[in-house]
Amino acid sequence: NAAWNAGASHPWLEEIMPKISAAVDPNDLVRLESELGQWLFDNALTYIGLYSVGAVWPVGPKIEEWKADVKFTDLRNINGYEYIKPR
Structure with missing residues (x-):
């Protein structure tokens, strides 16, 4: 429909x-x-x-690698964005 x-x-x-x-x-x-x-x-x-859940995460280009903490299996999960650290 x-x-x-x-x-x-x-x-x-x-x-x-x-x-x-x-x-x-x-x-x-x-x-x-x-x-x-x-x-x-x-x-x-x-x-x-x-x-998908529309979420905006205010991060910039000067951050450490953070993808290891992100969960890709369920969009309802709080992802690893809280672990992002500045360089």
Whole structure:
């Protein structure tokens, strides 16, 4: 039901997306989007790239190597960014 699909689908998503698209009342829209957001978090389908968490980490070019502490398996994890140290 979307203009673009990463190759992933789920029956629950196919059910809720038309409801979200048709929601007119702002309270209904917030409720449905919140339900969708919670479902995406609880059912993190990270292996198919269905969603990602938009997080901005204010780091600059003058940092030590930090990739060893980053977890790539589950986008819900707090990653190793807190271990970044300046050079």
